[in-house]
Amino acid sequence: MSLIELKNVGKNYENDGVVTPALSGVTLNIEASEFVSLMGPSGSGKSTLMHILGFLDHLTDGEYRFNGEDVSRLEKDALALRRRKDVGFVFQFFNLLAKSSVLENVMLPLVYSEIPKKERIKKATAALTAVGLGHRLEHLSNQLSGGERQRVAIARAIVNEPAVIFADEPTGNLDTKSGEAVLKIFHDLNKEGHTIVMVTHELEAAENADRIIKIRDGVVISDNRDHQKRTGEYRK
Numbered sequence: 209m210s211l212i213e214l215k216n217v218g219k220n221y222e223n224d225g226v227v228t229p230a231l232s233g234v235t236l237n238i239e240a241s242e243f244v245s246l247m248g249p250s251g252s253g254k255s256t257l258m259h260i261l262g263f264l265d266h267l268t269d270g271e272y273r274f275n276g277e278d279v280s281r282l283e284k285d286a287l288a289l290r291r292r293k294d295v296g297f298v299f300q301f302f303n304l305l306a307k308s309s310v311l312e313n314v315m316l317p318l319v320y321s322e323i324p325k326k327e328r329i330k331k332a333t334a335a336l337t338a339v340g341l342g343h344r345l346e347h348l349s350n351q352l353s354g355g356e357r358q359r360v361a362i363a364r365a366i367v368n369e370p371a372v373i374f375a376d377e378p379t380g381n382l383d384t385k386s387g388e389a390v391l392k393i394f395h396d397l398n399k400e401g402h403t404i405v406m407v408t409h410e411l412e413a414a415e416n417a418d419r420i421i422k423i424r425d426g427v428v429i430s431d432n433r434d435h436q437k438r439t440g441e442y443r444k
Contacts, residue, residue, distance in 0.1 A: 212236075212237065212274060215235050217233070218231050218232050218268050219231040220268045231253045238405065241402070241403055242404075242419060243416070243418045246405065247411070254407050255376060262297060262374045263294075293370075295374060296368060296372075296374070297373075298378045300377040302349075302354075302361045304357055306349055310341065311329065315367070332367055354381060358378060362394075372404070372405060375394065379413050391413060394416065419433045
């Protein structure tokens, strides 16, 4: 049984009576502990697909099974619960609270849990240590470099020990050196057993994954495991 199973998934957007298809007939499986890149140009549908996979949006047609359960038609509250329990997100622009400490930012996904505060601090500290920021706990997020902010975002994504981490253009706002560091963290997390789905339009970033799924005009045009993995370094 795959962690993620999609069958003929479609997504349409409607505006003033005009229907625009964003995805059409997408069928794919993602196994636990895989590192997958979703690659395509702007407007290809890759971010829409990630939003459906990450319970941020509903599909229009088809079937989505997550860990064996049909989640295709979940209501808003059920989607929110799934997001909180099963997935972690890393975005291009970090989405951190500027006037909160690094530790407070990473503790945010645990706020609605029943975990005591002492344990929340312990888990957030461990997540920050895992991304090399155990010495920055009390710094404000706006005191950090872009690469450090993205590492805080990764720590926040893993603090709940989710089934899958979704990363949307995680290196898109970083210089080359910081991007390499972030990709190495994803590579190391994957080696530890984390499932990672990364959206990117950059070939150099995509080649860090075990598998590259290319999307164009809302359709999967290739699904390739036979490529040279870069293991955290951009192609020179």
